[in-house]
Amino acid sequence: xxxxxxxxxxxxxxxxxxxxxxxxxxxxxxxxxxxxxxxxxxxxxxxxxxxxxxxxxxxxxxxxxxxxxxxxxxxxxxxxxxxxxxxxxxxxxxxxxxxxxxxxxxxxxxxxxxxxxxxxxxxxxxxxxxxxxxxxxxxxxxxxxxxxxxxxxxxxxxxxxxxxxxxxxxxxxxxxxxxxxxxxxxxxxxxxxxxxxxxxxxxxxxxxxxxxxxxxxxxxxxxxxxxxxxxxxxxxxxxxxxxxxxxxxxxxxxxxxxxxxxxxxxxxxxxxxxxxxxxxxxxxxxxxxxxxxxxxxxxxxxxxxxxxxxxxxxxxxxxxxxxxxxxxxxxxxxxxxxxxxxxxxxxxxxxxxxxxxxxxxxxxxxxxxxxxxxxxxxxxxxxxxxxxxxxxxxxxxxxxxxx
Amino acid sequence: xxxxxxxxxxxxxxxxxxxxxxxxxxxxxxxxxxxxxxxxxxxxxxxxxxxxxxxxxxxxxxxxxxxxxxxxxxxxxxxxxxxxxxxxxxxxxxxxxxxxxxxxxxxxxxxxxxxxxxxxxxxxxxxxxxxxxxxxxxxxxxxxxxxxxxxxxxxxxxxxxxxxxxxxxxxxxxxxxxxxxxxxxxxxxxxxxxxxxxxxxxxxxxxxxxxxxxxxxxxxxxxxxxxxxxxxxxxxxxxxxxxxxxxxxxxxxxxxxxxxxxxxxxxxxxxxxxxxxxxxxxxxxxxxxxxxxxxxxxxxxxxxxxxxxxxxxxxxxxxxxxxxxxxxxxxxxxxxxxxxxxxxxxxxxxxxxxxxxxxxxxxxxxxxxxxxxxxxxxxxxxxxxxxxxxxxxxxxxxxxxxx
Ligand SMILES: NC(=O)NCCC(=O)O
Ligand SMILES: NC(=O)NCCC(=O)O
Numbered sequence: 169x170x171x172x173x174x175x176x177x178x179x180x181x182x183x184x185x186x187x188x189x190x191x192x193x194x195x196x197x198x199x200x201x202x203x204x205x206x207x208x209x210x211x212x213x214x215x216x217x218x219x220x221x222x223x224x225x226x227x228x229x230x231x232x233x234x235x236x237x238x239x240x241x242x243x244x245x246x247x248x249x250x251x252x253x254x255x256x257x258x259x260x261x262x263x264x265x266x267x268x269x270x271x272x273x274x275x276x277x278x279x280x281x282x283x284x285x286x287x288x289x290x291x292x293x294x295x296x297x298x299x300x301x302x303x304x305x306x307x308x309x310x311x312x313x314x315x316x317x318x319x320x321x322x323x324x325x326x327x328x329x330x331x332x333x334x335x336x337x338x339x340x341x342x343x344x345x346x347x348x349x350x351x352x353x354x355x356x357x358x359x360x361x362x363x364x365x366x367x368x369x370x371x372x373x374x375x376x377x378x379x380x381x382x383x384x385x386x387x388x389x390x391x392x393x394x395x396x397x398x399x400x401x402x403x404x405x406x407x408x409x410x411x412x413x414x415x416x417x418x419x420x421x422x423x424x425x426x427x428x429x430x431x432x433x434x435x436x437x438x439x440x441x442x443x444x445x446x447x448x449x450x451x452x453x454x455x456x457x458x459x460x461x462x463x464x465x466x467x468x469x470x471x472x473x474x475x476x477x478x479x480x481x482x483x484x485x486x487x488x489x490x491x492x493x494x495x496x497x498x499x500x501x502x503x504x505x506x507x508x509x510x511x512x513x514x515x516x517x518x519x520x521x522x523x524x525x526x527x528x529x530x531x532x533x534x535x536x537x538x539x540x541x542x543x544x545x546x547x548x549x550x551x552x553x554x555x556x557x558x559x560x561x562x563x564x565x566x567x568x569x570x571x
Numbered sequence: 572x573x574x575x576x577x578x579x580x581x582x583x584x585x586x587x588x589x590x591x592x593x594x595x596x597x598x599x600x601x602x603x604x605x606x607x608x609x610x611x612x613x614x615x616x617x618x619x620x621x622x623x624x625x626x627x628x629x630x631x632x633x634x635x636x637x638x639x640x641x642x643x644x645x646x647x648x649x650x651x652x653x654x655x656x657x658x659x660x661x662x663x664x665x666x667x668x669x670x671x672x673x674x675x676x677x678x679x680x681x682x683x684x685x686x687x688x689x690x691x692x693x694x695x696x697x698x699x700x701x702x703x704x705x706x707x708x709x710x711x712x713x714x715x716x717x718x719x720x721x722x723x724x725x726x727x728x729x730x731x732x733x734x735x736x737x738x739x740x741x742x743x744x745x746x747x748x749x750x751x752x753x754x755x756x757x758x759x760x761x762x763x764x765x766x767x768x769x770x771x772x773x774x775x776x777x778x779x780x781x782x783x784x785x786x787x788x789x790x791x792x793x794x795x796x797x798x799x800x801x802x803x804x805x806x807x808x809x810x811x812x813x814x815x816x817x818x819x820x821x822x823x824x825x826x827x828x829x830x831x832x833x834x835x836x837x838x839x840x841x842x843x844x845x846x847x848x849x850x851x852x853x854x855x856x857x858x859x860x861x862x863x864x865x866x867x868x869x870x871x872x873x874x875x876x877x878x879x880x881x882x883x884x885x886x887x888x889x890x891x892x893x894x895x896x897x898x899x900x901x902x903x904x905x906x907x908x909x910x911x912x913x914x915x916x917x918x919x920x921x922x923x924x925x926x927x928x929x930x931x932x933x934x935x936x937x938x939x940x941x942x943x944x945x946x947x948x949x950x951x952x953x954x955x956x957x958x959x960x961x962x963x964x965x966x967x968x969x970x971x972x973x974x
Binding site: 250292355373375377387390391393394395396402404406408412416421423424426427428430431432434437438439440445449516517542543544545 | 723757790792802812828
């Protein structure tokens with residue numbers, strides 16, 4: 169069994185890097201805080217005798233050798249956080265991987281296959297795109313394209329990786345991997361509401377993200393009659409209202425507008441341009457097709473009403489993913505053997521595991537989080553649940569590493 | 572008569588400072604472009620033998636002595652622009668003042684009273700407040716309070732004035748002023764639509780500006796069910812929609828939301844906080860009371876619907892102002908004598924003249940602008956109209972300066 173206190177202490181030490189006044193974390197990908205988090209993780213791995221390599225997109229791999237040189241079992245998540253993020257989202261999965269290795273080391277247990285702990289680059293979406301490290305790793309996003317993308321401050325990601333010293337030299341997926349496990353807080357209210365300790369994740373829901381630009385006409389807030397306005401902000405507001413109302417009507421739909429920038433952005437001038445994001449989700453890809461069509465139609469309608477024009481560009485496509493039945497069974501069996509309550513659950517968030525699952529067997533383990541709140545400095549999880557999830561991870565990984 | 576070409580050349584030279592790719596100007600108050608505009612204006616004044624003084628809030632006064640030392644006639648406007656502003660808004664009024672002085676100098680005409688050209692600090696509103704220079708000058712806003720305000724980047728205005736070298740030593744309204752004239756583009760569509768050259772401004776409409784903060788709860792765009800959200804962005808959108816619809820219904824009302832900032836501002840997190848501006852206008856203060864009540868009530872309602880909370884803070888109050896009947900008559904008579912078409916018109920924009928008119932006789936002269944567009948890089952006015960407005964200004968000022 170893992171050492172819950174040691175795991176908790178590591179979570180606490182990592183949370184100190186980029187700690188916010190409200191008890192959360194700001195360790196945004198590609199920033200100096202990201203670098204410090206990576207450095208700390210690397211030093212911990214080296215103490216455990218793991219060999220750490222960094223690939224050409226900054227993904228970090230810490231390898232514990234097996235008896236044989238068979239394809240390794242990969243376990244991990246991400247150390248980057250939201251701008252006003254919590255202490256668990258992602259971090260838990262990486263440090264649970266570290267804790268299971270520490271446990272094996274302390275007990276002198278050798279596995280057949282190597283085990284590698286991974287820290288994926290920019291899972292949270294320091295730019296429009298999230299889950300980028302695993303996307304580049306699996307080839308869903310071309311490396312050159314990824315390095316050339318810019319963050320919201322206009323910085324190219326390749327330069328940003330150079331700046332923090334984490335543009336590595338290891339190739340992308342340059343050797344076979346046996347399977348992948350990721351432990352994570354649920355980020356939703358289900359496990360807590362049901363009093364369940366372990367979520368056996370069956371699916372990752374489908375989601376798509378859009379960059380929308382609305383063009384109106386800048387004009388003076390005073391002398392410009394209402395009827396002559398082409399107001400990009402009013403257009404944006406109408407789109408948000410319509411999309412939100414529609415998402416409330418469609419069972420299981422989610423619609424979010426988290427980013428919005430108005431130009432020129434002063435109180436006494438109508439916005440001539442608005443740039444904004446839209447994030448749509450539904451368990452079923454077909455339903456998501458419908459939500460997307462509706463978004464496009466609503467955008468056209470509100471533009472026609474306001475005399476504005478717009479472009480809608482899909483920048484992220486994450487189809488529904490089903491996690492591997494055999495690995496899910498392994499997670500369920502581990503929870504059973506350890507005496508933890510468990511239930512099957514769907515992930516409403518995207519995870520690096522979703523990208524990996526499109527290529528090789530992968531599974532996820534959820535633990536409850538307080539009030540289902542995540543992407544929030546108040547994000548919180550119980551030490552006992554963290555320990556439970558890590559024990560399940562240990563058992564599942566051990567089994568797979570001895571396949 | 573003034574020299575229309577010389578006036579146009581000066582407008583063109585000033586437009587080069589902070590020129591934008593789209594043919595507009597970005598000479599925002601307190602920036603280095605503002606400093607360059609002020610320096611150029613000062614050098615032109617000195618060539619004309621005017622004594623330039625700068626007061627403790629950066630307002631610039633260029634004095635042409637009269638035969639007597641009676642209270643001077645003040646004429647001017649502002650050289651600062653919107654972030655994506657035009658070449659005429661404000662600039663025209665200052666340079667028309669300069670042109671009339673050049674004309675008097677060239678003709679060797681002495682007036683009884685001194686004439687002073689004024690360039691007011693931060694008319695456009697580099698922060699929430701606009702028309703600040705004249706507000707501080709007239710005592711409507713206390714100097715210490717003004718200097719301690721911060722711009723949208725968090726910089727104190729006192730420091731910003733120091734940085735550009737325009738925190739002067741002259742006192743505020745330290746001697747009596749006889750009257751004030753301001754020439755300006757209309758910034759609306761009326762004169763152009765009627766084919767009129769000169770607008771004799773009767774009123775400045777009432778307006779108020781608000782800083783609104785909506786507090787929701789940051790949460791993940793995926794696993795957070797629609798029903799459990801407290802989304803500050805959806806709340807803001809609903810407020811904009813409701814207020815816009817109401818303003819369309821109320822004859823003569825104007826409502827504008829030009830500034831909006833969402834926190835944390837990433838695509839996959841619900842906005843936990845939105846900061847935004849609202850700008851409400853109506854010719855009648857009583858109607859504006861009603862619009863304000865409605866805004867507050869709508870804000871409360873949309874917050875209740877979304878489970879969010881909000882604060883609404885009025886940061887600018889500009890009551891309706893009536894310009895001085897005798898000065899208006901003088902403007903009308905000048906237009907008549909010069910053979911220009913004219914009509915009475917209401918200003919939908921606030922002007923420094925509105926602040927001054929609350930203390931001493933003041934009047935405004937409007938000229939048409941293309942498509943009624945202002946606060947836009949495409950802002951445009953005809954050379955002939957600029958010359959006509961300047962001739963009217965010359966005649967009106969001459970008459971007042973010989974009172
Ligand atoms: N787990 C997590 O927060 N992922 C971010 C990607 C997304 O779902 O938007
Ligand atoms: N004239 C002008 O653009 N003034 C800015 C103040 C206002 O918002 O009306």
